[in-house]
Amino acid sequence: MMKDYDAILSELCSVLQSFANENVETINEDTELVADLEIDSVKLLELLMEIEDRMDISIPLNVLPDVSTVKDLALALQKLSG
Amino acid sequence: MPIFHKFQSFAALREDLTQVETNPFNIIIEQVLSETEAIINGRRTILAGTNNYLGLTFDPRCIAAGRKALEEQGTGTTGSRMANGTYAGHLALEQEIADFFDSPTAIVFSTGYIANLAILSTIPGSKDVIMLDADSHASIYDGCRLGSAEVIRFRHNDPADLDKRLARLGDRAASVLIVVEGIYSMIGDQAPLQEIVAIKRKYDTYLMVDEAHSLGVLGEHGRGLAEQAGVEQEVDFIVGTFSKSLGSVGGFCVSRWPEIEHVRYAMRPYIFTASSSPSIIASTRVALGILREQGAELRRQLWENAHRLYLGLQTLGLVLGPETSPVVAVTLGKSKEHALKVWHELLDRGVYVNLVMPPATPTASCLLRCSLSAAHTPLQIDAIVDAFGVLRDELQDC
Numbered sequence: 001m002m003k004d005y006d007a008i009l010s011e012l013c014s015v016l017q018s019f020a021n022e023n024v025e026t027i028n029e030d031t032e033l034v035a036d037l038e039i040d041s042v043k044l045l046e047l048l049m050e051i052e053d054r055m056d057i058s059i060p061l062n063v064l065p066d067v068s069t070v071k072d073l074a075l076a077l078q079k080l081s082g
Numbered sequence: 083m084p085i086f087h088k089f090q091s092f093a094a095l096r097e098d099l100t101q102v103e104t105n106p107f108n109i110i111i112e113q114v115l116s117e118t119e120a121i122i123n124g125r126r127t128i129l130a131g132t133n134n135y136l137g138l139t140f141d142p143r144c145i146a147a148g149r150k151a152l153e154e155q156g157t158g159t160t161g162s163r164m165a166n167g168t169y170a171g172h173l174a175l176e177q178e179i180a181d182f183f184d185s186p187t188a189i190v191f192s193t194g195y196i197a198n199l200a201i202l203s204t205i206p207g208s209k210d211v212i213m214l215d216a217d218s219h220a221s222i223y224d225g226c227r228l229g230s231a232e233v234i235r236f237r238h239n240d241p242a243d244l245d246k247r248l249a250r251l252g253d254r255a256a257s258v259l260i261v262v263e264g265i266y267s268m269i270g271d272q273a274p275l276q277e278i279v280a281i282k283r284k285y286d287t288y289l290m291v292d293e294a295h296s297l298g299v300l301g302e303h304g305r306g307l308a309e310q311a312g313v314e315q316e317v318d319f320i321v322g323t324f325s326k327s328l329g330s331v332g333g334f335c336v337s338r339w340p341e342i343e344h345v346r347y348a349m350r351p352y353i354f355t356a357s358s359s360p361s362i363i364a365s366t367r368v369a370l371g372i373l374r375e376q377g378a379e380l381r382r383q384l385w386e387n388a389h390r391l392y393l394g395l396q397t398l399g400l401v402l403g404p405e406t407s408p409v410v411a412v413t414l415g416k417s418k419e420h421a422l423k424v425w426h427e428l429l430d431r432g433v434y435v436n437l438v439m440p441p442a443t444p445t446a447s448c449l450l451r452c453s454l455s456a457a458h459t460p461l462q463i464d465a466i467v468d469a470f471g472v473l474r475d476e477l478q479d480c
Contacts, residue, residue: 041441045216049237058247061226061233 003081009074011054016070019047029071057081106425106437116140117457122434128462130452131436135408136298136380137457138329138372144365148330151364158359164347167357175367176334182374183305183320185336187343190363192355194294194323195221197333200349201290201321203229205342206259213247213287214261215239215273217444222261222292228351231259238266238444241277248285255285259318262289264296264307268444268451270409272296275311282316290319298327299384299408304377324362328369332358383456384408387463391454394467398474411438412450412470412477421448424476431469450477 013027020027020037033039039047048059055077063076099105104123113121117137118129138144151171161167172190179188191197202225206212210231214222217238226233237243248255260282262273275291282289293306301309306322308314318339324332335342346352358366373380385408392406401413414421418439425437428450436451443449452466470477 042443042446045235049216049235056250058234058250061223061235 003078005074005078008055008077008081009070012051012070012074012077015047015050015054019043019050027070029069029074031070032068033070033073034068051077055081102422102426104426104429106422109434118455118459118462120434122429125430125432127429127432127434128458128465129434130454130458130466131434132455133295133326133453134329134455134457135295135327135384135453136329136369136373136377137455138327138369141329141369141372143372144329144368147368148361148365151360155360157361159357161357162353162355163357164353169357169360169363171360171363171367172357175363175370178367178370179334180336182303182370183314183336185320185338186340188334188336189342189346189352190358191333191335191352192358193331194321194325194333195224196351196355197321197323197335198222198225198292199228200225200351201319201335201345202226202231202259202261203351204345204349205319206231206257210257210259211251211254212259212261213244215263215266217266217268218261218263219267219292219294222263239271239274241274241281244278245281245284248281248287255287258285258287260287260289262291264291264293264300265407265409266444267295267409268438268442268449269403269411269413270295270407271404272300272307272407275307275313279311279313279316288318289316290321291317293320293322295326295409297322298373298377299381302378304373304381324366324369327373328366330362330366330369332362332366380456384454387454387456387458387460390460390463391452391466394463395470398467398471398477400470400474400477408454410452410454412452413445414448414450414477416440416446416448418448420476421450424473425450427473427476428469431472433466433469435466 016027019039024037052059057080059080067073067076111120111122117134117140120127120129159167176188176190191200198221206229208230212226212231212233214235215238216235234247236247262278265272291308296306298304300307303309308317308320319335319337321335324330388406388408391410395402395412403411421437428435438449438451440446
């Protein structure tokens with residue numbers, strides 16, 4: 001069964017907070033992963049591993065080109081967890 | 083121009099690098115003196131970052147063969163393998179590689195990069211899954227991007243993580259191609275291949291090993307990690323390069339599956355690339371012969387050098403990779419400016435190593451990556467250690 005989007009978004013924001021630049025105060029659906037959170041490519045791949053462990057899923061690299069915002073990632077995770 | 087806007091960060095980095103005396107990513111070898119020395123910035127410099135593991139780039143037999151082919155067959159083939167670019171030498175080299183690996187067939191490519199692009203973009207299809215070690219070389223990632231398979235990473239050298247991810251796939255695990263490297267290029271560690279093969283057996287997957295840095299370096303006959311680990315019969319595809327131990331340029335793939343011959347005509351990076359020039363093929367064939375006949379002695383010299391450098395740098399208290407290897411990487415901190423400064427100071431002391439910065443590094447730290455050759459002398463190794471020793475405090479402060 002597909003997981004609840006809000007629950008995924010909440011969990012995602014909590015993980016993102018620990019990876020984001022310390023100056024970032026709020027993270028929401030519209031936050032840009034690279035531009036707003038200053039997450040570089042090395043950090044992004046670490047972040048994905050962390051999410052994979054927490055949600056017990058594997059995130060194919062193929063989904064990444066379509067991911068720009070937190071919402072994009074949350075929707076991708078919802079699909080993968082279904 | 084809007085089309086160039088996305089390169090602003092590169093422009094900033096380039097601007098920074100123009101402020102320094104020598105750009106580490108545009109180093110100019112003014113004159114090559116030998117397998118291990120060159121003139122850089124007008125100074126005699128020990129080359130400790132060339133991947134010239136067996137030191138064959140100046141072997142007179144390789145040079146003579148290359149020169150003869152150049153004179154007899156010309157400077158280039160001016161065509162792709164499937165058009166006018168297959169000469170007798172290409173086929174002879176393929177047969178010799180197949181014989182060396184006791185494999186039914188081999189395919190030769192123009193570079194190792196193209197070999198990975200061709201195999202990974204063509205063999206696994208849209209219903210298949212590539213499961214690659216997270217620290218895989220860019221050519222492996224790029225091959226995956228060019229193809230249509232689903233791509234999943236597992237944690238570097240972590241068979242338990244691979245196992246977990248294969249279990250998640252359920253029945254789809256049978257259509258997985260696992261991809262690992264014999265020796266990882268950045269810090270020189272080896273894949274835990276016996277454990278990975280055990281997992282491959284458990285899920286009945288396919289396995290590819292990139293032996294780019296381990297051909298000629300590992301195994302009783304120099305065939306790489308799969309030979310050393312005693313699992314060659316379990317590996318479905320071995321990819322490698324001629325541009326390291328064999329001292330030329332090019333790539334290859336061998337497989338225990340004869341069907342790979344059908345794939346040859348489906349691989350766009352193979353079909354649409356100019357083939358290797360006759361002189362390259364000729365020198366590679368001779369280098370392969372030397373590897374077969376004298377490889378054991380060259381490997382002994384190479385590993386003696388590796389142990390000497392690893393021990394020397396370890397004694398200085400530097401942070402190194404987890405195991406002795408012909409690739410010895412000194413891990414620095416995250417400051418790119420500091421890493422650049424130390425790299426420059428090594429160069430000023432007549433030692434060239436590779437400066438590697440994120441995102442090319444496995445972590446957020448910078449690396450000073452040394453690679454050794456059988457041709458290095460003990461005195462040269464000691465000079466490399468001495469240069470690091472002078473900078474020890476700076477290296478530890480990075």
